[in-house]
Amino acid sequence: MNYTFQWGQVTGHIPYLAGGAMIALQLAFFGFAIGMVVGALCAATKAYGPKAARRLVDAYVSFFTNTPLLVQIFFLYYGLPDAGIFLDSYQAVLVGISLNAGAYLTEIQRAGFMSVRRTELDAAATLGFSRLQMIRYVVVPHLLKTLYAPLANHYIVMVLGTSIAAIFGVEELTGRALNVNAINFRSFEIFSIAAGMYITLTIAASASLYWFGLYAFRIKAKVF
Amino acid sequence: MFLSIDGLSAGYGGTRVLEDVSFSLERGEIVSLIGPSGSGKSTVLRCLVGLVPPEAGRIALDGSAVDYTSRAAVRGVRDRLAIVFQQYNLFQNMTALDNVAIAPLKVKGWPKAEVMADAKRLLDTVGLGDKHGAYPDQLSGGQQQRVAIARALALKPDVLLLDEITSALDPELVTEVLDTIRGLAANGMTMLVVSHEMAFVREVSSRVLFMDRGRVIETGPPAELFDAPRTERARDFVTKILRH
Numbered sequence: 001m002n003y004t005f006q007w008g009q010v011t012g013h014i015p016y017l018a019g020g021a022m023i024a025l026q027l028a029f030f031g032f033a034i035g036m037v038v039g040a041l042c043a044a045t046k047a048y049g050p051k052a053a054r055r056l057v058d059a060y061v062s063f064f065t066n067t068p069l070l071v072q073i074f075f076l077y078y079g080l081p082d083a084g085i086f087l088d089s090y091q092a093v094l095v096g097i098s099l100n101a102g103a104y105l106t107e108i109q110r111a112g113f114m115s116v117r118r119t120e121l122d123a124a125a126t127l128g129f130s131r132l133q134m135i136r137y138v139v140v141p142h143l144l145k146t147l148y149a150p151l152a153n154h155y156i157v158m159v160l161g162t163s164i165a166a167i168f169g170v171e172e173l174t175g176r177a178l179n180v181n182a183i184n185f186r187s188f189e190i191f192s193i194a195a196g197m198y199i200t201l202t203i204a205a206s207a208s209l210y211w212f213g214l215y216a217f218r219i220k221a222k223v224f
Numbered sequence: 225m226f227l228s229i230d231g232l233s234a235g236y237g238g239t240r241v242l243e244d245v246s247f248s249l250e251r252g253e254i255v256s257l258i259g260p261s262g263s264g265k266s267t268v269l270r271c272l273v274g275l276v277p278p279e280a281g282r283i284a285l286d287g288s289a290v291d292y293t294s295r296a297a298v299r300g301v302r303d304r305l306a307i308v309f310q311q312y313n314l315f316q317n318m319t320a321l322d323n324v325a326i327a328p329l330k331v332k333g334w335p336k337a338e339v340m341a342d343a344k345r346l347l348d349t350v351g352l353g354d355k356h357g358a359y360p361d362q363l364s365g366g367q368q369q370r371v372a373i374a375r376a377l378a379l380k381p382d383v384l385l386l387d388e389i390t391s392a393l394d395p396e397l398v399t400e401v402l403d404t405i406r407g408l409a410a411n412g413m414t415m416l417v418v419s420h421e422m423a424f425v426r427e428v429s430s431r432v433l434f435m436d437r438g439r440v441i442e443t444g445p446p447a448e449l450f451d452a453p454r455t456e457r458a459r460d461f462v463t464k465i466l467r468h
């Protein structure tokens with residue numbers, strides 16, 4: 001063991017790495033937001049849509065949950081140009097992450113749709129609730145509550161998953177760590193700092209989701 | 225007649241489960257429905273509050289027939305008839321107080337201060353003065369059922385429909401719920417009660433209807449129906465249930 005730590009050579013790069021962390025967070029956030037919309041539409045289609053549309057959703061979900069995210073992004077980045085569609089690396093990664101998330105979030109949200117209690121809706125109806133009031137006061141709170149923990153967990157997984165973007169040259173946290181490493185080869189220090197930043201990101205996300213969930217829906221999402 | 229049901233038939237998806245049911249309720253009267261499982265007791269109550277559409281017959285409140293195909297008419301009925309379910313059906317995401325207050329606040333738009341004071345008073349009446357802030361999953365079955373009773377009363381209904389409100393409860397919790405109903409009875413509340421608690425039915429009802437396979441088979445004061453049933457089927461049922 002004659003490796004001497006040279007933290008001094010990397011501390012100067014911390015703001016640059018932190019900027020990468022922000023890009024990672026951004027990818028996760030937008031990917032999650034788009035995935036939620038896609039997932040909600042697909043879950044609603046699976047619950048109420050015509051048969052052909054349900055089949056289509058099934059095909060989409062099983063394709064994206066049964067192939068690696070990396071392959072999906074490869075396809076978007078290198079495959080689509082053959083079809084005349086050109087995405088830059090950031091776009092390809094974002095679209096890939098979003099479609100992947102959409103498939104998983106379809107399944108999660110569908111479980112929520114199935115679990116709304118008929119009995120509470122009966123009670124609401126006999127108390128004179130309108131359709132809109134039922135959705136607002138009974139269905140939505142129920143969905144948020146049952147879906148909160150699995151959604152929060154998926155979001156955390158997505159934050160870490162953004163490191164895949166580095167492979168396509170997107171300069172998020174991992175990409176920037178690779179850049180710094182190429183300059184001074186202080187690999188241990190650089191990747192410890194990057195790891196520390198990922199841990200900070202996920203703990204910050206978990207903790208804020210935890211407190212928010214506890215406050216808003218009285219539920220405990222998983223922190224670790 | 226305050227509430228009258230005349231030749232009511234209804235069913236689920238083409239299968240008739242109620243056939244020509246007729247009876248009526250006077251203001252302040254307590255009538256009980258008894259009968260074997262599947263005889264249609266719950267369906268009668270669900271028809272009255274518009275959860276199951278009547279297929280034939282006439283239901284009238286204060287002498288005027290209710291048109292269950294009209295949303296406005298159904299809303300009108302739900303203003304006056306309140307139902308309490310076997311499984312309480314509380315809103316899980318709301319505190320006891322909010323469960324009671326939500327309909328008067330959001331459906332009726334009554335003034336908040338008044339609604340809240342009233343909801344608290346109702347919870348106090350059913351013996352839950354210290355549970356205003358509790359969520360359903362923090363309450364026992366008996367407590368949840370009492371919240372459900374308070375919630376049903378919050379809209380100041382003219383008639384309370386009770387569907388086996390004690391049958392999901394552990395025996396030691398039944399008394400507290402029945403005592404709540406006794407209190408309402410003493411205050412002159414009009415009630416239509418479905419119950420398997422025969423001693424209770426006997427004590428509070430002025431009339432009992434015995435149902436079997438979707439029909440009302442026999443009607444009479446409790447003493448008569450329990451001690452000297454006229455029909456074979458009522459006799460069978462009564463001896464079976466009193467043996468427990």
Ligand SMILES: Nc1ncnc2c1ncn2[C@@H]1O[C@H](COP(=O)(O)OP(=O)(O)OP(=O)(O)O)[C@@H](O)[C@H]1O
Nearest residue numbers: 236237241259260261262263264265266267268388
């Ligand atoms: N949602 C439903 N869909 C189809 N059939 C139903 C439904 N609810 C009840 N039934 C049928 O209607 C008949 C009457 O049921 P109902 O619930 O009114 O009986 P009940 O007298 O209340 O019985 P219990 O004492 O078990 O509560 C039964 O044969 C039952 O199977």
Ligand SMILES: [Mg+2]
Nearest residue numbers: 265266267388
């Ligand atoms: Mg029943």
